Amino acid sequence: MNKIFRSIAVSICFVSIRAPLTASAQQIPGDAGGWHISVQGDYMGVGNADSTIDTSNVCHPFMISLSATSCSVSTKGYGAEGFRIGLFHGYNSGTQFGPSVGYLNGGPGVGTANFQFGGSPTKIGVLSDADTMRFLGEARQTWLLSGSLGVRIGAGVGIAVEKRTRNYTCTNASCGPFALPDYSSLGWLTWEISPAMVYRSINLGLRYVGFSRGTQKPWNTIGAFFGIDL
Helix, strand or coil, X not given: CHHHHHHHHHHHHHHHHHHHHHCCCCCCXXXXXXXXXXXXXXXXXXXXXXXXXXXXCCHHHHHHHCCCCEEEEEEECCCEEEEEEEXXXXXXXXXXXXXXXXXXXXXXXXXXXXXXXXXXXXXXEEEEEEEEEEEEEEEEEEEECCCCEEEEEEEEEEEEEXXXXXXXXXXXXXXXXXXXXXXXCCXXXXXXXXXXXXXXXXXXEEEEEEECCCCCCCEEXXXXXXXXXX
């Protein structure tokens, strides 16, 4: 996965060096009309990831079935990183519309349960590694401050599809009784609002992002992105 991110970063850097040299009368791609491609790297912060990890049903069933005398649970949420590619149609007013598809790795989070069986403490760690695809319909509006510098506000709404793999580490016990199946989602609502600064084909901004996450608790977070419009 790290090799993929490095390859994308190198490609974005190459294009960012080349794009200003080839820009002519149309200083910000898409603002003079027509179709163009947008490539962006995303980083999502932790946000409320800690509170989205549901531990309400962790201790009680195992204390009964395994005769544990005590149980405590701790959690830690994670951010996510990834990239997206979009196809936008621009109008002379600075308005752009189009679809995008993106990939994220990470998000909420990791949980650790500590059980006491008589005099033998047992620790069970559960690390969830998530791969998420996002399919969005986006709208963007750019206001020029000069011929090559502008501010932009973007918004998007669509569907997120998640595959979550659970990896277990256990001490003084077999992980078998504690193992939960890997989790897959057929899709839930996701949305975002993205203010940005734009210089020619380069854009840098923030994102406020939400994931409804179906039967799980919603994840809302703030992130950042760096992109190139081709």
